[in-house]
Amino acid sequence: MAETEKPVGVAVLGLGNVGTEVVRIMEDSAEDLAARIGAPLQLRGIGVRRVAADRGVPVELLTEDVEALVARDDVDIVVELMGPVEPARRAILAALEHGKSVVTANKALLAQSTGKLATAAEKARVDLYFEAAVAGAIPVIRPLTQSLAGDRVLRVAGIVNGTTNYILSAMSETGASYDDALAEAGALGYAEADPTADVEGYDAAAKAAILASIAFHTRVQADDVYREGITAVSAEDFASAKALGCTIKLLSICERITNADGSEQVSARVYPALVPLTHPLASVNGAFNAVFVEAAAAGQLMFYGQGAGGAPTASAVLGDVVMAARNRVQGGRGPRESKYARLPIAPIGVVPTRYYLSLYVHDKPGVLSKVASEFANRGVSIAEVRQEGLVDEDGQPIGARIVVLTHRATDAALSETVTALKELDVVSSVASVLRMEGTE
Template sequence: MSSDEKPVGVAVLGLGNVGSQVVRIIEDSADDLAARIGAPLVLRGVGVRRVADDRGVPIDMLTDNIEELVSRDDVDIVVELMGPVEPARKAILSALEQRKSVVTANKALMAVSTGELAQAAEHAHVDLYFEASVAGAIPVIRPLTQSLAGDTVLRVAGIVNGTTNYILSEMDSTGADYDSALADASALGYAEADPTADVEGYDAAAKAAILASIAFHTRVTAADVHREGITNVSPADFASARALGCTIKLLAICERLTSDEGQQRVSARVYPALVPLDHPLASVNGAFNAVFVEAEAAGQLMFYGQGAGGAPTASAVMGDVVMAARNRVQGGRGPRESKYAKLPISPIGFIPTRYYVNMNVSDLPGVLSAVSAEFAKREVSIAEVRQEGMVDEEGQRCGARIVVVTHQATDAALSETVAALADLDVVQSINSVLRMEGTTNE
């Protein structure tokens, strides 16, 4: 590398857990980064909400004027790590319009504005990279956009939210209820003060939208993703899951569906599901993430590792920064948005899945027959039934619990069945309805 090679200037927006790690890497690994890029990588400034001398960065590098920092002539790459959708969207669009490449970890923004940002990057002939928006340090975006570019991806499924995976892992291993496991996750820093985005599945749905868009060459937004959270999962569900040889995980599933007539659709969905204990995803515990990719030629691939945290996410960010910087030096560009397929999004009602239904019923003759009849009326085939008596605090019989496991059925048929069951006089309550994934018994 020539010593007079023009430096590549970087502006970092946001100095939280990830931003501070990115700044550290740029400064501590300057020589190695320069050798890999072919030119020095120079930090020009850091955009923050509060300029103070206790931020771990020289105060003259800090600014609360994001617009001015992004507009500087010596800034070539803007790294957006501040979130949420706004003001990040405005800052990224401004950077792209000024022909500066952008690296972001903002999954919420990418899940709703991918098309707008990709068009702006295309118009300006610059890069838009977002590897860190899904699964932290795990390389998922680049394999889908580059390594599998010549293949046909059939399915992308996995655990993409560390908070919910930690909570469900704790419930499974300790028998804790949801509230206790959430409290533990909060105490350890895995859960935000307001955990709604994680536990209600919004975070995973944003990531599913990004993965589906890339895998199937079709624009998919967060609004297209069917979403269910984990707040209603109970210790009783885990007990039933263990009896069935399963555990429970919050899964993001993106799938290419082909009808008998050859018509293709895209399904993107997030929900808690029973997963067999011998499935690789069942052993992904704590705050770790794992993503399965199935392609026609490549077969099954699994990506596993740290799905969140300052240092792991910064690693993915810096990978994108190096790629964008190399392109600046060498005059190339990274992959553009691929949306040529324009496949329709399949409503959840048409998706076939196996189901687990847990209900409390009256302890009377003929109850099981009445319950089974409602499944049969809607052509939902039953694979297995478990029934156990229940007793009250005084030890008196007070009803029974029935667990039904179905063969594959559409969501619409199962929803109609559950609604009918809830109207039966002999059914006291529907405790849980969970899907089953990764099983071979259809």
């Protein structure tokens, strides 16, 4: 019986929203967790920056000495929920060196230091779990590492940042500007006071690095991920997208790219893209997340749910704690880092996709011909062109707006085309350049 087994000692580092929920669930579900593990979980201590009696837990559990806590003999599993990269890295490495299994939700740290942490875990022969680091409560890591371990993953694409998805959903539904949608997200608590990590794509890029590393058995770090944020997306872009039967989402995309000689590369990238309304990711709105996986044998799979928040993230954390605790009780170990493929990272310039461009031009004969020539000169095939005239307050023509949709082209060819367009005397400005995904 679980009651007769030696307890599995747990130390929690951090008592924010997620840490508080983890401690609460451990207490409220103690009997069920013990039955699932085969031994009871025992909370040994909680590492915090400041010990105070108003933290909602017995003050004797709190300590500011994280180093001493993770080294205790009665601690078997360390749950790191502190963030940011430091001091979390030092705490995790110390825990691993002392033979403790580690559960973390720290995507920024993992995207930078997965190799070092995995090596330390392997040396100590303990577990390193991080399901909660990507998409909160949505089970994505475990399906990739275990359920699809016998398959060949081809592509992982998803919406993995709730803040940006809320902002883009609001712009789509109400026609609001980016600034207004961001202000609304902040007022409702969906956006941080400094939203840079979210709106500039850093958070999504860290998660893309983790997903690519697992899916393609290759170490991919955050710096390997091409990144664009959503700050330049306009209400006009959404109006054009709607006319094209699309919406706009910030996507994290990881995929295998096969070269002409048969060799493979890994592409990992984050950017806002037009997505057809018929695609499953188009219906993922608000602060929800979804990850779309394509595998050779399994085909297409989609994982959907709440990607952030204290309780959803705590659910994923506790799932990892149960797995690590079972391994402690039964003497096993979870999956280790798989990096055997060692595929090179594809530069963004070689990655082919479709594009949407919005141009402001002078309304005069020959404009379309000049614009089209710049695309043709660089081998970028135009799929569709739409033009609308612009007038001032008195109804006098002041130019035109052209929307160009391309067939698939490399990023390098498109970038050269955009540079050439900006130099044309008939082009006032290139207002938007967005990619199109899911239209093949």
